[in-house]
Amino acid sequence: MAVHAAVHKQNEGMSNGMLGFILFIASEVMFFGGLFAAYFIARADAPSWPPEEMLSPEKIASGVKLELELALPAVATVVLVSSSFVIQWGVIQIRKGNRSGLIWALFITLIMGLTFLSMQMYDYSQLPFRASDTIYGTTFFTLTGFHGAHVAGGAIFIFVCLARSLGGQFSAEHHEAIEACSMYWHFVDVVWIALFTTLYIVG
Amino acid sequence: MRLAGKRRPVIRTFALVLIALLGLLTVNVAFAQSGQSGGITQEAHDIHRLYLFVLGLALAVFLLVESGLVYAIIKFRRKNDELPAQTHGSNVIEMIWTGIPMVIVASIFIFTFITLQRIEHKSTPENLTVEVTGFQFQWQFTYNLNDLGKGSDLADKRQVTVIGTQAEEPTLVIPIDEPVEFKLVSNDVIHSFYVRDFLYKLDVVPGRDNRFTITARELGDFTGQCAELCGLNHALMRFKVHVVQRAEFDKWVAEKAAGAKTARQP
Amino acid sequence: MASIAIPRHVAYERPAILDWLTTVDHKKLGILYLYVTMFFFAVGGVLALLVRTQLAVADNNFVSNHTYNQIFTMHASAMLFLFIIPVWAGFGNYMVPLQIGANDMAFPRINAMSFWLVPPAGLIMFGGFLVDGGSAAAGWTAYSPLAKTLGTGMDMWIIAVLLIGISSTVGAANFLVTMFRMRAPGMTMFRMPIFCWTMLVTSFLQLLATPVLAAGLVMLFIDRNFGGSFFDPNGGGNVILWQNVFWFYSHPAVYIMILPGMGIVSEILPVFARKPLFGYKAFVFATMGIGGLGFSVWAHHMFTTGAVLKPFFGFMTALIGIPTGVKIFNWLGTLWRGSISFTSPMLFALGFVSMFLIGGINGTFSAAVPVDFAIHDTYFVVAHIHYVLFGGSVFAVFGGLYYWFPKIWGRKLNEKLGVLHFTLMIIGFNLTFFPMHLLGLDGMPRRIATYSSANDWDLLNSIATVGAFLIAVSMIPFIVNCVMTFMKPKDQPNDPWEGNTLEWATASPPPVHNFDELPEIHSERPLFDLRHGAPASHQAPR
């Protein structure tokens, strides 16, 4: 009885897996919440932002500057945001049962995700400061770094889904993983929008 | 084993143990009242008053609940296999025992708020200010000769400092019956400036300008100690507090300022 | 699911050890949790005995300052992160699916992962003793900048706590899905056993608070290893930030450490008073209230930093006394006019009520902010810690063990030894921790490796030390009891205690698939209804 009950319950409405995944994302939100809190507290404390006065003379001499360059990250942002639409399109396709549509969507999203990451890597290499250069550098690299890690995680997730759909899995009825995957990708995307606004535009 | 008869002895030992225990506790709690000394500063007296107020409420709640518990344990122990009335609860009663604690909480809060207002007053420029520096693992007390308060005549720019050493704990000398401000400074880790008889402590936080003001009301020697874990010798960051008359204080400062090797630590 | 589980266990026999290492059965995992956490209780306890030995007399040098800071830090870290927090996951794993009439947790494999994160975490944390510089030694609160000045042991501590954090966050999601989605037909939310309710609220706290601690630990790690400045004022960082982040997790965490214990007590009292829990719904709402308020009081640990809004946090803190009071009073209401039999589980439950009460009330002293100025970081707080965590949580753990032992292991622990265990423990407990109130009020700071004979703190400290060893002695009848009982045959019926909840509706121990059939569920006490006919809810109270 209990067994049937359990099975029965699982089939109605959202699946256990989906609910669990949403809870997982909730905890992710709290994690980034913690990091953002650190950033805003640091800003509130700082007499000026970026806190140039915190840099030691020898660091300034060695060419350390607390400034960001906007162009490339802006492009990267466009890439990442639009990739969110692509994967959503893929979800809509598989809901209709169009697997090849899904495959294309996943493939393009994956490429865009990787493009974003490589742009971020290049950007890192060009920046005139490091994580060890005042709270400004620390918060910048921690926030963007952990976001980058999540993008990478999402990319792997997408890759797995891509492989599985190439292997002929997923249908209009059964494509939980895809829904979860796109949800995660949107989450990563939203976090980035928040980051870009605070660190680059407001920053 | 569910039969009441068989379990009687155990029950009795139990009732006894519990009663004995609670007896012991109440006695202890009662004499916990003498646990906190009244303190030697204006502010300490306020804090102690609040403490006694909370203690009173606490004891009341404690005795009420524990005696109810012991009563129930003895009165309602299982005597036969008859099923007791299956009462599921009562909203009225729930209201009552939600309401009464609310009153208690409110009263505690009001008293707390008032006491905070009374003890956290800002110091005025003509008050004596002592700069207290905590470092691993000692204290340093610096008196700036320009703000000795009471228009002291030592128009000398130098400072008087007392630094503790392994050999000798530093002594903080302050005058009685006048507000003294403490400015807390640390450049390594967090320490906490704690004098038992002030009934007060304030953390010494790197990068924070923490200050507080007290008015000593008793002459004599007291002890203080670091109250925030700060590493290896945290336990040894002790110091003495010496409350003296203003005259004696000025004399001590003068001697110190004159750098007299003989500057005795009164 | 049974249809999967049965072939796994019947089709072919595997060596028992392999079976235990690879199991995804919630019951086996629950048992593993219990063994591992009780082991760490013992370890933490032995460290505590070292602490007490050092503090027994003034100016003692049984251990060096360096060692002392390590042992009390590891004592607390073991007791909290490796014992109390995971032990509830242990009880929860075994009991929640049974109590809601499900056949397993929602995600058995993830469940296994949650468990298997715990032992490595323990090894890494204690591995700190082997590296030079020794283990973590900044207290379980790891305040920065001090934590930045310590050796590799500190990094190992950070990693260990991160692993525990992941384990409990993931575990929480698992419990939530299980309770939301897998309840047996007829079991509405408000018919769930109280223990499940407390696990539910606890899981929410874990899900939302633990990631914030994770963020904090990451920052600390970056500060320590990559020249970060989060907590370094010289780099524009903020020393107090760590405390805010840490307590934002760790105050909710103290409710993570007590709520399931309250749940267990609320299972035991009704059974042995033979009455329903007084005010079931009020109790549920009180639990939610505590969980909610728990997020708004963290700064009461920081009153003496001078960096927090004192009146607000003082008020919110005192406020938590109200829902907690409701619980205490409901427990009294449950006993009132009951028919109480003093079995070992009942004794521990009663011990919980009387001792936790003290811990709660002395917490309220700190809520009166100026009083906290005096008692903060003194032994008064140490007394508080132990009255809530030992007098509360630990008593609940033992209550739960005595209560569910017949269900989990099919045998009943010896009553006389149980009574002896309880008696010695509660006396030793009060001997150890009551004097700490007085020491605190007399100004003895906590976390000091030694104290001068000038302050006459010797007597009370000696008493505390004697008490601590008495607690250790009280463990002997318990261990003997377990060993003796394990040698007896499994002879327990489904429902040896006349229980109320579904776990008693199946065999002891339950079959792999948990239930062959379930009773109909019309109230929060399906088994009571089964025994006494009409659902309690329809029964006119006499």
Ligand code: HEA
């Ligand atoms: C199981 C764990 C647990 C629990 C349940 C609690 C419960 C509470 N704690 Fe405690 N606490 C700790 C574990 C816990 N605590 C630990 C580990 C520390 C130390 C951390 C460190 O290492 O620094 C700590 C420290 C701590 C502090 C900081 C002290 C300091 O460092 O200066 C404070 C300050 O307010 C506090 C308050 C409270 C309050 C108000 C409650 C309330 O929830 C209690 C509510 C219960 C009651 C009040 C009793 C029952 C109520 C009634 C009978 C109703 C009538 C009563 C009234 C209205 C008052 N706790």
Ligand code: HEA
């Ligand atoms: C669940 C939590 C928990 C528990 C159960 C305990 C249990 C005990 N604690 Fe602890 N304690 C804390 C949580 C806990 N503590 C915390 C959070 C702190 C703050 C740390 C900090 O400041 O950072 C603290 C700090 C603390 C201090 C203050 C240290 C200091 O500030 O300098 C002291 C001092 O006496 C102390 C003592 C004890 C004692 C004697 C016990 C005893 O009750 C222990 C009893 C248990 C045993 C004696 C073990 C029994 C088992 C055996 C003997 C082995 C048998 C073998 C097998 C079972 C295989 N504890």
Ligand code: CUA
């Ligand atoms: Cu300085 Cu403790």
Ligand SMILES: [Cu+2]
């Ligand atoms: Cu707290």
